[in-house]
Amino acid sequence: MTVLAVKSLSKSFGGVRAVRDVSFTVAAGELLAMIGPNGAGKTTCFNMVNGQIAPDAGSVEFEGRSLARLAPRQIWRLGVGRTFQITATFGSMTVRENVQMALLSHHRRLFSFFSLSKDQFVKDAEALLDRVGMRDQAGRACSLLAYGDLKRVELAVALANRPRLLLMDEPTAGMAPEERDELMRLAAELARDSRIAVLFTEHDMDVVFTHADRIIVLAEGELIAEGAPAEVRANARVREVYLGAGAGHA
Template sequence: MSALLDVRDLSRHYGALRAVDGVSFELAAGDVRALIGPNGAGKSTLFKMLMGETRPNSGEVYFGGARITGLRPARIVRRGIGRTFQITGTWASMSVAENVQTACLAHDGRTLSILPYARHLHRERAEALLDTVGLADQADRPAAVLAYGDLKRLELAIALAGEPRLLLMDEPTAGMAATERTDLMETVTRIARETGMTILFTEHDMDVVFAHAERVMVLDRGALIAEGTPEEVRADARVREVYLGVGLDPEALADA
């Protein structure tokens, strides 16, 4: 089976700084994969290149067999790649449902001229998405009053409104309590299983990574230094050195 996402020797340099240095990997449809690494490893820069927000100095990105290198973010989104962010970006003055309805309208390519009528459009679709992420009972509440964990779920629903085949999630559980982290990632992996959507997420919480990722990639100083199952990555000597220092028990990586 051909890869859904095919990243080939992707690099981004800022002078002498190699933010991303010759990164190559493939993702198949339905993969749930984590990208981990210390602060400054290049994870955010890599995501920005995949989304067209930053142009690579070299390398290529193919999605669904088509080259997307250099395309603008809006065109990449329309090809089927969505993204959530470490810091949530919702419309506080709108209701929860209206946030998702607006995302549905954007996916349809609707213009600002229909905004006076927007609250009547895509209501059923928005409610279905909110049910998927566990927010059906909060559809009419203002987004401004949501708890932080629920804002993360709302952001997920907004991303799903674009019907992505690949969803990039940047620190999806950052700032959440332990139970909220587990609940959110269980929701994400369930959606991936039910729809075949591919997930690539960055994360600093190793408990989240090892519990929910099928495979893990490790980025350090812009380069991929390891890739494998959670068990293989946890036991990898180079990963242990990057996170903990040489000679420490690999089991401790779960607490890093």
């Protein structure tokens, strides 16, 4: 079942065409990696999907519904979770409170003045933290966490509204190699268990080829290849873009 359908997306910045006519889909339970060399338009493309940038042309549909002109917070309400390249968490709160915030927002309890925040959705929050292996650190302040742990917290926060689509921008950036594999394995497992469609961008090719079900490759704003890891690995165009012309046999 197609969860995300991107059709003919284009965007220019002051005459420079950052993204040109890009189309792809992501199905439920599938991990799609978007890769490409620096300047290929990955970030632009990604930010058009999550609503931070408005496309010049083309459409982004989530479960058949257009996401055009929706703010990030509205997109989230439809069931789209996200994590950031540089983690964005609430530094003055504990790990548990970070997850509770997402749950409070999901249950539309933000304008409650009289209940105590700390008593809200404790069990749900702990269950989510359990899934990402952060339950034992639930009471620690987010500002004191190691970077890898922050990434896990973000994942738990992103899962709080039971998303059907998860957008992960460079999920393993800034992490040690062994942590990267662990985090992506976790993400993949969660996605398959809950049938979540995942779109992620990534620099680390090991991570991409180990964990992605399918890969799309961008170069100079255009989609140049698409397919299973083995197909993409064998694709001549991709080898040329990544390794340079004439390196086809390297």
